[in-house]
Amino acid sequence: MRIEELDTPALVINLDALEENLKRYHGYFEKHGIGFRPHIKTHKTLAVAHMQLKYGAIGLTCQKLGEAEVLAAGGIQTDLLVPYNVMGARKLDRLTALAKRLPVTLAPDSEFTVRGLSEATASEGVSIGILIEVEMGFERTGVPTPREATELAKLVHDLPGLELRGFMGFPTPPDSRPIIQETIDLFDRAGLPRDVVSGGGTPHALDAHEIPELTEYRAGEYPVGGAMHLAEGRHTLEQCALRVITTVVSRPTRERMFLDAGSKALSASIYKTERGDSMGHIVEYPDALIGIASEEHGHVDISRCAVKPEIGERVQVLPVHPCPCVNEHDVMVAARNGMVEATWPVHARGRIR
């Protein structure tokens, strides 16, 4: 079947672009001797997870236990990093069950989380790895300072059921190196193991060698790119593998048109541009601006387009953030040279717990 025959809106991944991105990024990490542990949160599909391992990933990262369970049930046999504060009786039960099947490492940032993990794993007779999450100055999760992170690491080192493996941060642009170096120094002075020093984030993935202390790196969006990566020059248009195919269903005036892809197909994520909020980049009409998306319509300003799209015409949209866009879809169509090669279930869609 040709892509043109797919009903719209449809999420399509270009296999040539996907494979080129995998080759490029995995090749970079191999060249620099940094272990690459891709995040599956962007594609959420078993097919791509298996490809990432085939291209040399040392393991995988996922953000919620539910995603890890999908991988384990889908034939993935590797060690998993779940950089989350897993807590509560139900999730701890699921965690210990998972840890009996695959090596699992978590990344807590508080004594509360750590004590819960230790009690659950010790009582079940399993062990999980721990990376302390250290905050890199972006006001995200993570222990706020290297000194406090080291204190939490000491506690982990002393508690049963937990194996301290090192620490991680997110994101880790080159200028986060001093925080990483300070943490290493404090770990070393305290005699704490730190086999793993893990950085993350697609925007600075190809700068990872500028922090030679990193032993591992995590990235999620690199296989597919997206409107922000295009705008910031990290992916060319051809390297942006993920597109929502959509139809112009209304064009009331020469200034505005409506696509049959709204927030339920693109996600409600916004990318701020100099012309205002954008909810995606239209490949065929780069001067058009999807400024608003109601649930079932993309609202597009076409006033700057010299040639105006016609009702019934199909266009391709690069999502702003590929991760939440993929999460809106039950399936992803894999295509090459305009032909459908496979229809992949988005297995980990909606795994919020």
Added chain:
Amino acid sequence: MRIEELDTPALVINLDALEENLKRYHGYFEKHGIGFRPHIKTHKTLAVAHMQLKYGAIGLTCQKLGEAEVLAAGGIQTDLLVPYNVMGARKLDRLTALAKRLPVTLAPDSEFTVRGLSEATASEGVSIGILIEVEMGFERTGVPTPREATELAKLVHDLPGLELRGFMGFPTPPDSRPIIQETIDLFDRAGLPRDVVSGGGTPHALDAHEIPELTEYRAGEYPVGGAMHLAEGRHTLEQCALRVITTVVSRPTRERMFLDAGSKALSASIYKTERGDSMGHIVEYPDALIGIASEEHGHVDISRCAVKPEIGERVQVLPVHPCPCVNEHDVMVAARNGMVEATWPVHARGRIR
């Protein structure tokens, strides 16, 4: 089971609040003699659709064919309004199949859509109702002027397979009355049927009587409210029936904390407040601001909270827009007085085609 035993994040609907909202809004329309045709796009569940009919709805509205198919397959026997420009061979096939089972009315805004609908329905020997969508001055879909809308209505009136029933607009606040009156006048002069004059939108639902020309009204969010409705005084906190139950999983400093509900549980929708973007209202900590949501974390500024939430604590979040929030969830837990009464599949989730 008590709500406190649900694993988080979880989408919960309070049945007392739901029933009170249904009673209040359906009672209003009954009192004013306006037919009420609720939109199912907010709740997306068969259980609530059946309740809306029980509370006196004259029919239902849904936004995509896929939603209409879910209703038809779920025992709903009423006439459906699908205010969308349905086009393309595959969707037209599905439309004519649906029209053989239930009375269906569409709301096109272009000759392109209308001719496609006529060809498909006439060739299958079925008839569908048509409301012309007229633009109400909000730069949305709809024929831009009453005069052009009347021209399109004449075409519909002449084409086989289509039954012109009137026109609709969205949204229809009281000051849209002149556009509605002008359209009625033009329809009447052209001798066109207009049994249905349909307005829509929860924000002005209880003002519908200020446009006495309206014969029908559509609203989606009224059964559940949400953070915007609370802020704008339409729903009290108690009337906001839909909440995401979530756990504080990280609190690195006294200024910020992180919930286990991010865009995958709340949606990426933003509500602009005087303090900046908000992605939901925390019931227990109204001074907290969920300013950002990554996929699995709500990032919360708690600097203004006199009492600080603790790690492990559970809080309730009112979503900004209930519709995209519900679309992130596979199930909705129905509760009363803190006890779970039912777990409802979100049957129409993800029906983007």
